[in-house]
Amino acid sequence: MTTPAEIQFKEVDLDTVAEASGKVVVFVGPDARLDAGARRVNRLTKKALARFVESDRFEKMSSGDVTQLAFPAGLAADALCVVKLPRRPSVMEARKAGAGLAKAQSESDLLVLAGTLARADEVALGLALRGYTFDAHKTDDKKSEGAITFMVSKPEEVAKSAAPMAAIAEGVFFTRDLTNEPANVLTTDDFAARLAAMQELGLEVEILEEDELEKLGMRTLLSVGQGSASPSKVVVMSWNGGKKGDAPFALIGKGVVFDTGGISLKPPAGMEDMTMDMGGAGVVAGVMRTLALRKANANVVGLVGLVENMPSGTATRPGDVVKSMKGDTVEIINTDAEGRLVLADVLWYAQDRFKPVGMINLATLTGAIIVALGHENAGVFSNSDELSDAFLKAAKTEGEGAWRLPLAPAYDELLKSRIADMKNVGGRMAGSITAAQFLQRFVKDDVPWCHLDIAGTASVKKETALAPAGATGWGVMALNRLIADKYEG
Known part of the structure; x- marks a missing residue:
């Protein structure tokens, strides 16, 4: 169980994406335009991301939905998570996206390429709330937690805005x-x-x-x-x-x-x-x-x-x-x-x-x-x-x-x-x-x-x-x- 206080916000460093373990997350708006992080992933995967974004499957996704592409070529990660989300989502859209990532996370590390995405703090809150588990009375079935890192352009500002959400x-x-x-x-x-x-x-x-x-x-x-x-x-x-x-x-x-x-x-x-x-x-x-x-x-x-x-x-x-x-x-x-x-x-x-x-x-x-x-x-x-x-x-x-x-x-x-x-x-x-x-x-x-x-x-x-x-x-x-x-x- 992870709270927003335990989620890390770091400066964008796209050189680390190829070797990241667990799951890599990118956000793509309804217009199918790729931001800098998504473009980096697209190059690493030999344009597999672009092909997915141009498909009917992406078209049918609703705002906040998450789709996983397993074992993507060019990445060390086990999966690439594609989140359909406007660059300036509503609060509810952002929290829904975070909840979708929580369900997709399993026990993996998450590297979230948020870049300049507005309301990255709300995405983190939705992720934490949906990732809650109550396993205090289970003796051998406790879920291990993966690390969650958001790569954002202004990590100090995002971390500051996320602080009261950690209290919530x-x-x-x-x-x-x-x-x-x-x-x-x-x-x-x-x-x-x-x-x-x-x-x-x-x-x-x-x-x-x-x-x-x-x-x-x-x-x-x-x-x-x-x-x-x-x-x-x-x-x-x-x-x-x-x-x-x-x-x-x-x-x-x-x-x-x-x-x-x-x-x-x-x-x-x-x-x-x-x-x-x-x-x-x-x-x-x-x-x-x-x-x-x-x-x-x-x-x-x-x-x-x-x-x-x-x-x-x-x-x-x-x-x-x-x-x-x-x-x-x-x-x-x-x-x-x-x-x-x-x-x-x-x-x-x-x-x-x-x-x-x-x-x-x-x-x-x-x-x-x-x-x-x-x-x-x-x-x-x-x-x-x-x-x-x-x-x-x-x-x-x-x-x-x-x-x-x-x-x-x-x-x-x-x-x-x-x-x-x-x-x-x-x-x-x-x-x-x-x-x-x-x-x-x-x-x-x-x-x-x-x-x-x-x-x-x-x-x-x-x-x-x-x-x-x-x-x-x-x-x-x-x-x-x-x-x-x-x-x-």
Whole structure:
């Protein structure tokens, strides 16, 4: 697994191309014109590159596609990778090209003849993101990494522009690692310890244990984890890179390290995937890591509620009534609708303690959002057009799918309880919306807020453009972009 920080950017030296091992990469635009590096390769290969570029096969390639020509004559390399890409590609085209190179790399060295190609840094980011692997628990099948060298005309400038992208990639990788981990490894204790280790990056990290949560009145959060041997926790991560005294922007994440459904037990088929139910907390952790690594000029606080939802003799029962930190009472109809109970208390605590300028919570909250939006988009719910629009713009810029859905008082009727202030579920209809309506009850009217339901995007069965199957790290890039565009001075 390679990050942009490990990719080398060197001055163009075409004399070394003939003897380069592994794979050599050239870029050719849709106009089929060859740059200096491609012309050098074309001469070495006795015009084989030109013949390929003039073929129907090259014509049918889309921008960002990669084709390998195996064991090219005139080169010591095992393959010549031809990337169809304009000299001034869009960000998405450049990242797609990098992802294609990651899939073509295998375990080989890559010598990338980028020359004067614009957005070589974005190509490197796409290469790193798609080259991610999670093999921590494989004993004899770990992928060895080849060296990656970009030959560019201005290596210092490209390396400088790639530096913040290395921070982004590390944040995405951190999120993916957390989300991919099995629940017997990523316990609430282990999760909290990994977050505490980020103090080395300059983050302030505070861990609230169960006794303190009890004193604060976080009974809805504690009710979720009371059937588990793993202690419930809230971890607070603060990055104070902005003006001293300015209120922070808050990120809040659901961190259910494993979700059996509790007494409302889930069906066994597919339950192993519930290791990813801490995906919202994973994204918050990844964003905080990125902000610290790139020394963001902003004040941001990240809060995650870490629990495990297990059935046992001490577990919460359907029909139980619990009181939130806010003071509202909740009738638990279904113990498998636990994420909103975690978020309710953490949302209120974040507002009560930090008085944030705005906040976004993330959660793998409902299966209903997958029915509505599939795995292409996360659901966005908000009380603020300004914050919602800013986030959607950031997500579009970073190529992370998101779609806004409605909130309205009429949906509150579905949450009415006979014996408490509200129920924790509203039935099958509008399941994602009623979950968001539930959360909105714990958001103060003057606080701009977005709820992101990432159940469909946090982890996927098939590879995406920039990630292999498994955890995607969706949201790290979009939230980093939002903070950079809206909250940095």
